Amino acid sequence: MSEALTTDRVHVRAPGKINVFFEVGDLDDHGYHEVASAYQAVSAYEDLWAEASDLFTISVTGTVDVSGVPxxxxxxxxxxxxxxxxxxxxxxxxxxxxxxxxxxxxxMGGGSADAAAALVACDALWGTGLSSTDLHALGSRLGADVPFALLGGTAVGTGRGDELSPALARGRFDWVIVTSGDGLSTPAVYSELDRHRAEHAADIAPIPRRPAVEPAVLQALRAGDATALAVSARNDLQVAALRLRPDLAGVLERGERSGALVGMVSGSGPTVAFLAEDEESAIDLQVLLSADGFEALHVHGPVPGARVR
Known part of the structure; x- marks a missing residue:
């Protein structure tokens, strides 16, 4: 991907993401779920600096709580x-x-963004010269969200979420994200979704073996229409996240009563993402939620994937 840079320190910035649509298929014979996701990279960033060393070491700081980061x-x-x-x-x-x-x-894929940033930074620092395709292949071995953190923008992910097709998104979408001090384990959320589906099998629609992003989502993204996107946005993991964290229902209700077009749990949670009509509406919503004591952040998308700064 690059020749060795004439520096012993490389800075890469990689974005977090919001799943504007996330459909989860049934368990397959190997105990995995196929998914179909519409990803959007947003302006909540991970900054990584890579510096030549004989050993592999790491230090972590941040504007968010990093106490649980290994x-x-x-x-x-x-x-x-x-x-x-x-x-x-x-x-x-x-x-x-x-x-x-x-x-x-x-x-929101922060750890995956770190991995993507490390791949890009080390490739540049060491001059290993991998292509984007090679880096994406390595990224998929690390986690389903890593390839998207490399790609950025807006994309459809299928399979485990790492089989990516870029999607056209016109204009800008403004989001307010509300964070939570207590994280949720992704495997635990998937397990809770399986339990929920088993308990309510007679009451819910058949679970797709091959999930797909609904055409209305892609049409809304292509049109840059936040109102239309709010109607079609969905996250199958939300019901499981709410079972594990019932308090998130109150957060969703508060945001939607304060002017959000729609609120949804981001990925496996517990971060909640609210889609706003425009930048001004997002700023107003952030102020209202912050005044209520929530940790609220205004971000926008789509933004590029991991890049050398």
Missing amino acids: LDDRNLAVRAARLLAAETGYGGGVHLEIRKGVPVAGG
Whole structure:
């Protein structure tokens, strides 16, 4: 992807994401769910600096709570750097410094953005010269959301969510995200969704084996129509997140009563994303929610994927 830069320190910025649509298929024979997602990269960012080192080390700060972020080989950015080194035969290490702006364990792909940033930064720092296709292939081995953090913009994801097709999104969409101090485990949310579906099998629609993004979602994105997108936006994981965190229902209700076009749990939660009509409406909504004591942040999308700064 790049030749070695004439520096011993590389800065990469990668975005968080919102799933504006997320349909979850039934469990397959291997215990996995196929999904269909419409991703949008938004202006909540992870900043990563990669510096030449003999070892693989990491430090993490941020504007969000980072107390639960691992500082060893469990960290997805460290795993990404080690994977790139192993695949390319690079013999050294790297020190990664991360400043997080995406809520931790909040369903917005912050860890995946860190991994994407590490791949891009180390490729540039080490001059390993991988193509975008190669980096995306490595990213998919680290997690389903990593390829999208590399791509950015707006895209449809199928399979595990890592089989991406760019989607046209005209104009700008403004969101207000409300964060929560207590994260939710993605596997726990999927397990809760399976329990919910089993308990209510007679009352809900048949579960798709091959989920798909509804055409109305793509039409709204192409038109840049926030009102139309609000009508068609959906997240199948929301019901499970609300079962595990019933308090989120009150957050959703408050945001929609305060002027949001629609509110939805982002990914596996517990972050809640509210779609606003425009930038001014989003700022007004952020002020109202902040006054109510919520941690509210105004972001917009789509924005580019992981890039050297």
